[in-house]
Amino acid sequence: MKAKRVILSSVLVIAIVICASVARAETLSWNAVTTYTDGSAIGSATVTYTAVWSTSASLTSPTTVASGTSSTSAAFSISSAGMPRGSTIYFGVKATVGGVDSAYSTALSWAVPSLSPSSPGNLRVQ
Amino acid sequence: MMIALATLAVLLAGCGGGGGGGAEGAQASPGPGSSAPSLAWDPPTTFSDNTLLDPYVELDYYEFYLRSDTNFADNDVPVAQVSAVTNVLAPDGSSYVPSLTIVFNLVNLQPFTQQGRVYYLSIKSVGMDGLKSGFSTPVVWNNT
Numbered sequence: 001m002k003a004k005r006v007i008l009s010s011v012l013v014i015a016i017v018i019c020a021s022v023a024r025a026e027t028l029s030w031n032a033v034t035t036y037t038d039g040s041a042i043g044s045a046t047v048t049y050t051a052v053w054s055t056s057a058s059l060t061s062p063t064t065v066a067s068g069t070s071s072t073s074a075a076f077s078i079s080s081a082g083m084p085r086g087s088t089i090y091f092g093v094k095a096t097v098g099g100v101d102s103a104y105s106t107a108l109s110w111a112v113p114s115l116s117p118s119s120p121g122n123l124r125v126q
Numbered sequence: 127m128m129i130a131l132a133t134l135a136v137l138l139a140g141c142g143g144g145g146g147g148g149a150e151g152a153q154a155s156p157g158p159g160s161s162a163p164s165l166a167w168d169p170p171t172t173f174s175d176n177t178l179l180d181p182y183v184e185l186d187y188y189e190f191y192l193r194s195d196t197n198f199a200d201n202d203v204p205v206a207q208v209s210a211v212t213n214v215l216a217p218d219g220s221s222y223v224p225s226l227t228i229v230f231n232l233v234n235l236q237p238f239t240q241q242g243r244v245y246y247l248s249i250k251s252v253g254m255d256g257l258k259s260g261f262s263t264p265v266v267w268n269n270t
Contacts, residue, residue, distance in 0.1 A: 079180040086255035115173035117185060117251045119259035122168040125232070125247070125267050 028065060029073035030105065033095040042097060046070065050101075051093045053083065057107050059092045068096075078112060086114040163232045163267065165190070169210065170251050170259065179253075182224055185210035189250045191261065192235060196246050198261045206234060210251065232267065239269050 052062035
């Protein structure tokens with residue numbers, strides 16, 4: 001089997017889809033990778049993805065959003081992920097085929113939304 | 127008056143809300159047999175847009191406001207602030223676990239109030255990004 005380096009990072013296009021739901025789930029999505037770096041088709045080989053975020057545009061010290069998924073999207077919670085509200089973070093995704101990783105995609109910047117908390121409830125003197 | 131209250135805010139911020147200081151100062155309850163009043167509340171669990179909020183992760187602190195009427199306004203100065211989450215000693219005695227702050231000992235405010243007068247209290251929650259909630263519904267405190 002011909003060994004090929006996997007996947008141009010520029011093939012990956014990431015888009016953030018914000019789902020304003022009560023559960024406050026956001027979704028990071030990207031285009032499927034279908035070709036090797038030489039342009040040949042990946043075909044039926046299994047492609048898995050690892051999505052990460054970082055406060056650095058160079059994706060240093062990344063935190064994993066999803067790992068080893070064959071899906072082209074990953075849901076995450078700002079709270080659970082520990083993302084800093086009011087700050088800009090960066091997402092990257094890499095693909096893996098046959099144990100070989102691509103480079104990370106071009107980082108996508110995202111301003112983590114700020115929100116005011118609700119006021120405390122049931123205030124009482126006791 | 128406002129200067130004095132601002133001063134208290136700084137003092138209490140430095141000792142976790144008083145009540146003896148330390149990590150549990152903000153939650154310190156009156157001693158056995160004591161009738162010292164305290165202010166209690168339910169931590170918010172949503173953001174202003176009604177999406178879910180994890181108070182352990184996304185709340186930074188509370189601000190306490192004191193007035194002799196209910197006309198709380200945006201330019202009021204908080205008289206105290208306490209951390210929204212404090213670390214308390216776990217039952218095993220060898221580690222700490224986060225605990226939500228839900229009580230404030232009003233004895234901390236007495237040096238800045240007059241006995242026998244009626245006051246109104248309100249609090250705001252402040253998120254980790256610094257954004258504040260509106261005022262909670264005020265409650266009356268008869269400082270006897």
